[in-house]
Amino acid sequence: MTDNEKYLFDLNGYTVIEGMLSPDEVAAANAAIENHIDTMRIRPREQALNGESPALEGEHGRGELGGMLHWPEPDCLPFREIMAHPKLVPYLNEILGKGFRMDHQMFLLSMDKGAEGFIFHGSSGPGFDPNQYYIFKNGRFHNGLTVVGVQLTDVTPGDGGLIVVPGSHKSNFPCPPDMRKYLAHQENVRQIVCKAGDAVIFTEAVTHGTLPWTSDTPRRTLLTRYTAGNMAYTPSYDVPEWADERERAVMEKPYHTRLNRPTLDDGE
Numbered sequence: 001m002t003d004n005e006k007y008l009f010d011l012n013g014y015t016v017i018e019g020m021l022s023p024d025e026v027a028a029a030n031a032a033i034e035n036h037i038d039t040m041r042i043r044p045r046e047q048a049l050n051g052e053s054p055a056l057e058g059e060h061g062r063g064e065l066g067g068m069l070h071w072p073e074p075d076c077l078p079f080r081e082i083m084a085h086p087k088l089v090p091y092l093n094e095i096l097g098k099g100f101r102m103d104h105q106m107f108l109l110s111m112d113k114g115a116e117g118f119i120f121h122g123s124s125g126p127g128f129d130p131n132q133y134y135i136f137k138n139g140r141f142h143n144g145l146t147v148v149g150v151q152l153t154d155v156t157p158g159d160g161g162l163i164v165v166p167g168s169h170k171s172n173f174p175c176p177p178d179m180r181k182y183l184a185h186q187e188n189v190r191q192i193v194c195k196a197g198d199a200v201i202f203t204e205a206v207t208h209g210t211l212p213w214t215s216d217t218p219r220r221t222l223l224t225r226y227t228a229g230n231m232a233y234t235p236s237y238d239v240p241e242w243a244d245e246r247e248r249a250v251m252e253k254p255y256h257t258r259l260n261r262p263t264l265d266d267g268e
């Protein structure tokens, strides 16, 4: 992670790794998704995410597709590579510390034109949330749950999709309710524009959410949430038999790095 990227992550609560995946890696992931597209779940109306905000309302729910890490070979392979991608590891080593782990299993967030948004959420005060926090101390980042969104399609200005309120991870006040609904102070809300293959990393402490999708090209984002090695937000899971050394390092149960926890080095 360069000094500029560290500055911007500290300033904004997120950073973008441009071109993390090559066009071939993007194509392989998209092709594998096509093979399993019939298992995609469209979020039903009773589980709407727009928080009753008319500005975030859609004609239908977002699509969610999970389980890709466990698909039969070769379809699982692009996703197992992404989980501990060599270009991602140095960022997570810096943001979460060595020994970081995958907390929530990877899933695909898919949005067709008209898909609803998600009310802005995240933890950034006034109280301390022991699962979702941002601290910078002694020259190091300390983050609770941290999200990596790998884009498998382009996101252009005005399309909708992921937004953050830059800097809100350091806020001492709760986000005003009408701002969380995208009904006020919209000039402080930043839509994250990306190319297919880019990865957005943001701390769950930054206020973030989703704008309804307006583009004819569907959105496809692979979402994975990581924590520091000693932490768990969701119940931990057993390391699957198929995991190689590299995969095992990010699927290990939560415990201290001092106890021979497998870790990944930058450039590994």
Ligand SMILES: O=C(O)CCC(=O)C(=O)O
Binding pocket: 109, 118, 149, 161, 162, 163, 208, 209, 210, 221
């Ligand atoms: O649209 C996004 O990328 C954000 C989604 C999100 O915050 C969530 O699913 O919890």
